[in-house]
Amino acid sequence: xxxxxxxQIAAQTGVSIATVSRTINNxxxxxxxxxxxxxxxxxDLGYLPNQAARNLATGRxxxxxxxxxxLHSPAxxxxxxxxxxxxxxxxxxxxxxxxQFNQQIETDYLRLVQSGMLDGxxxxxxxxxxxxMRQLVQQNYPIVFINRSLTGIEGQPTRTGFVQMxxxxxxxxxxxxxxxxxHRRIGVITGDMQLSTQQRRLGGYREALQAxxxxxxxLLVQAVAVNRNxxxxxxxxxxxxxxxxxxATVQATGEFLTAMPDVSALIVxxxxxxxxxLQAIRQVGRRVPDDLSLVAFSDFPMAPxxxxxxxxxxxxxxxxxxxxxxxxxxxxxxxxxxxxHVLLRPELIxxxxxxxxx
Amino acid sequence: xxxxxxxQIAAQTGVSIATVSRTINNxxxxxxxxxxxxxxxxxDLGYLPNQAARNLATGRxxxxxxxxxxLHSPAxxxxxxxxxxxxxxxxxxxxxxxxQFNQQIETDYLRLVQSGMLDGxxxxxxxxxxxxMRQLVQQNYPIVFINRSLTGIEGQPTRTGFVQMxxxxxxxxxxxxxxxxxHRRIGVITGDMQLSTQQRRLGGYREALQAxxxxxxxLLVQAVAVNRNxxxxxxxxxxxxxxxxxxATVQATGEFLTAMPDVSALIVxxxxxxxxxLQAIRQVGRRVPDDLSLVAFSDFPMAPxxxxxxxxxxxxxxxxxxxxxxxxxxxxxxxxxxxxHVLLRPELIxxxxxxxxx
DNA sequence: TTGAAAGCGCTAACAC
DNA sequence: GTGTTAGCGCTTTCAA
Numbered sequence: 001x002x003x004x005x006x007x008q009i010a011a012q013t014g015v016s017i018a019t020v021s022r023t024i025n026n027x028x029x030x031x032x033x034x035x036x037x038x039x040x041x042x043x044d045l046g047y048l049p050n051q052a053a054r055n056l057a058t059g060r061x062x063x064x065x066x067x068x069x070x071l072h073s074p075a076x077x078x079x080x081x082x083x084x085x086x087x088x089x090x091x092x093x094x095x096x097x098x099x100q101f102n103q104q105i106e107t108d109y110l111r112l113v114q115s116g117m118l119d120g121x122x123x124x125x126x127x128x129x130x131x132x133m134r135q136l137v138q139q140n141y142p143i144v145f146i147n148r149s150l151t152g153i154e155g156q157p158t159r160t161g162f163v164q165m166x167x168x169x170x171x172x173x174x175x176x177x178x179x180x181x182x183h184r185r186i187g188v189i190t191g192d193m194q195l196s197t198q199q200r201r202l203g204g205y206r207e208a209l210q211a212x213x214x215x216x217x218x219l220l221v222q223a224v225a226v227n228r229n230x231x232x233x234x235x236x237x238x239x240x241x242x243x244x245x246x247x248a249t250v251q252a253t254g255e256f257l258t259a260m261p262d263v264s265a266l267i268v269x270x271x272x273x274x275x276x277x278l279q280a281i282r283q284v285g286r287r288v289p290d291d292l293s294l295v296a297f298s299d300f301p302m303a304p305x306x307x308x309x310x311x312x313x314x315x316x317x318x319x320x321x322x323x324x325x326x327x328x329x330x331x332x333x334x335x336x337x338x339x340x341h342v343l344l345r346p347e348l349i350x351x352x353x354x355x356x357x358x
Numbered sequence: 359x360x361x362x363x364x365x366q367i368a369a370q371t372g373v374s375i376a377t378v379s380r381t382i383n384n385x386x387x388x389x390x391x392x393x394x395x396x397x398x399x400x401x402d403l404g405y406l407p408n409q410a411a412r413n414l415a416t417g418r419x420x421x422x423x424x425x426x427x428x429l430h431s432p433a434x435x436x437x438x439x440x441x442x443x444x445x446x447x448x449x450x451x452x453x454x455x456x457x458q459f460n461q462q463i464e465t466d467y468l469r470l471v472q473s474g475m476l477d478g479x480x481x482x483x484x485x486x487x488x489x490x491m492r493q494l495v496q497q498n499y500p501i502v503f504i505n506r507s508l509t510g511i512e513g514q515p516t517r518t519g520f521v522q523m524x525x526x527x528x529x530x531x532x533x534x535x536x537x538x539x540x541h542r543r544i545g546v547i548t549g550d551m552q553l554s555t556q557q558r559r560l561g562g563y564r565e566a567l568q569a570x571x572x573x574x575x576x577l578l579v580q581a582v583a584v585n586r587n588x589x590x591x592x593x594x595x596x597x598x599x600x601x602x603x604x605x606a607t608v609q610a611t612g613e614f615l616t617a618m619p620d621v622s623a624l625i626v627x628x629x630x631x632x633x634x635x636l637q638a639i640r641q642v643g644r645r646v647p648d649d650l651s652l653v654a655f656s657d658f659p660m661a662p663x664x665x666x667x668x669x670x671x672x673x674x675x676x677x678x679x680x681x682x683x684x685x686x687x688x689x690x691x692x693x694x695x696x697x698x699h700v701l702l703r704p705e706l707i708x709x710x711x712x713x714x715x716x
Numbered sequence: 717t718t719g720a721a722a723g724c725g726c727t728a729a730c731a732c
Numbered sequence: 733g734t735g736t737t738a739g740c741g742c743t744t745t746c747a748a
Contacts, residue, residue: 003474005741016719021743028744029717051475052419053741055410056724063453071439072659077429084456088463093475095421096454098442105446116361116725117409117451246659275659301430301604301633302658307665363725374735379727386728387733411725414740474741719748724741731736 004047012041024049060119063093064142064328067109067123069101072242073271074300075317079146082321083122090329092119099126100242101226107132113141119332120159122324124148142331144324147197157336161327163320163344167197170313170346171204174267174295177311177348179212182357183265183293185220189253189277190269192223201269220263222256224249224273249276250283257284257292264357265293271300293354309351316344362405370399382407418477422500422686425455425467425481430600431629432658433675437504440679441480448687450477457484458600459584465490471499478517478690480682482506500689502682505555515694519685521678521702525555528671528704529562532625532653535669535706537570540715541623541651543578547611547635548627550581559627578621580614582607582631607634608641615642615650622715623651629658651712667709674702 010017022028055061084094097109120142142159286292299314368375380386381396413419442452455467478500502519644650657672
């Protein structure tokens with residue numbers, strides 16, 4: 001655990017510490033022979049430059065944060081891996097900031113950019129409308145939003161980017177498909193988060209209904225309460241919110257299906273709620289697809305092997321991850337400019353969880 | 359993006375920079391009034407201490423790394439979230455280091471501890487037998503291994519910890535359950551990694567066979583080749599290895615099932631291979647559980663909703679994550695001592711993917 | 717092509 | 733209780 005410093009490499013090689021720095025960073029002029037000797041010494045002594053010192057000296061950390069609510073969603077896993085691989089190729093590191101839907105934790109993590117610990121942030125933050133968020137953006141810290149939007153910064157030079165799946169189209173695809181099968185009472189299970197995206201998701205639903213001449217009934221939209229304030233683990237050492245969300249989903253969906261016996265099709269907007277919905281469907285004694293058609297959001301490797309194989313709206317998560325990482329690095333390394341936007345299309349993958357309405 | 363420094367807070371408040379530092383860190387003596395004024399100034403100016411500077415001055419970063427091959431395994435997701443939540447409570451951050459099974463990337467990430475970027479590491483590194491690994495351990499860098507072991511360091515004071523599921527018992531549970539149902543030709547689908555754990559996994563298999571008076575046939579153990587050298591994304595922007603692994607699994611399993619028609623039960627050791635195995639089973643025209651009984655490793659939320667509901671050996675992933683994080687923080691904050699060990703028990707969750715042998 | 721020197725912004729003795 | 737001072741290990745002008 002002996003720390004070798006650049007000073008020792010310099011002494012060993014008989015050069016100045018500045019020359020060592022130049023060869024480490026491969027900039028400035030260093031004589032080939034000298035460079036070779038220095039590199040040999042670094043190898044021999046197992047020298048690795050101290051990152052903390054470099055960070056302080058350069059004012060950069062080559063580390064960015066990823067603020068997500070949870071990884072319990074295959075789309076987030078895909079995105080996270082894609083982000084990390086892309087960042088690695090570009091010489092950046094990734095700090096994981098899962099919030100478990102807790103807004104306080106989210107805010108704390110977002111601050112890390114301001115504290116100089118992170119060069120930037122990729123996030124699908126819940127409180128995207130909060131003042132902290134706008135402040136960050138206005139202070140020109142590099143931020144890329146995933147499936148979020150932010151009003152009031154149009155045209156202003158910031159270091160903000162947006163990577164979005166076309167959410168309205170995603171919900172449209174699902175709704176239109178079900179309506180095309182003859183379903184007239186199509187339920188939606190969603191979260192209660194006040195997201196900037198919520199209205200676009202429902203927008204696609206309404207758009208599809210209208211196109212098919214169906215009426216929008218707000219009672220068909222069932223929001224499941226997400227606990228955003230407690231995220232500490234309970235005695236069981238289990239993430240409390242995961243369980244709470246599951247229970248809340250089972251209950252809300254069960255009551256919904258019971259209260260609305262004429263609902264013949266269901267769209268599940270958030271993957272995290274899917275197991276709860278499936279359980280509730282079983283509990284109320286309905287069968288998919290015979291008694292209820294089902295479309296879920298996000299594809300996942302097991303979807304073809306469910307009973308029945310699940311029809312889903314697939315999100316181009318991996319591509320979104322790559323784009324987000326590319327975009328963030330560009331924002332970090334370039335001056336502020338008007339916000340960048342990338343919009344990707346979702347895709348309906350039809351399997352066997354839907355049937356024509358009798 | 360104006361950077362406020364402690365110096366400015368000091369000037370604003372009319373105290374020295376040292377006093378500001380004391381109130382930030384809440385150590386040493388600071389008069390209550392002075393403290394209040396400093397805190398007010400910090401709040402007013404939106405001051406946040408620069409992390410890079412603190413890291414350099416203290417020689418610590420309060421950041422640890424998590425080196426995993428992939429997040430495409432629910433057990434790893436559970437573990438990652440648990441680790442992150444525990445670390446957060448203790449004031450540490452988590453750097454994600456996914457390797458996509460690439461050994462070079464793995465080694466690169468492991469070095470981050472030596473470069474002073476990370477205070478420690480939690481890992482299930484593949485090359486746990488490699489010299490780099492032993493070197494890290496011998497240099498007393500805090501490392502916690504998950505489901506790995508390391509020989510030759512017994513009794514030596516190091517900063518090493520081990521959190522393990524009882525792998526031998528896990529395989530024993532699965533094998534014994536299937537043998538108890540009357541199966542005599544029980545196949546195992548595993549990876550080809552030269553892991554220190556592989557023999558323990560197979561040990562449980564052999565142990566259960568022996569206890570049931572069945573013979574061990576090495577032909578019943580099918581290893582799927584894992585590509586450990588390429589991890590760059592391909593033109594499709596898709597993690598190459600994920601696809602490659604999937605294809606390799608489908609093919610190897612398909613050939614295995616065709617070559618071994620008398621195999622009536624299958625144990626799948628790695629969750630990442632499960633979709634490939636399920637697909638291969640379909641392709642060769644076998645049906646679970648009628649033509650083939652199946653036990654998979656790691657439980658996951660969708661397991662009860664597969665066709666058929668899947669019998670699994672569940673890993674206490676969340677608890678393992680908490681333990682690993684607790685252990686690592688202890689190793690970081692305390693002097694070297696003989697390695698710590700935690701061994702947790704797996705659990706067989708019986709659903710409907712197995713039937714008695716006819 | 718190289719070296720000297722001044723920081724980067726903070727912490728931690730040590731003195732008062 | 734508080735201030736002074738010397739670093740932490742590197743990068744980066746500026747001279748030589």
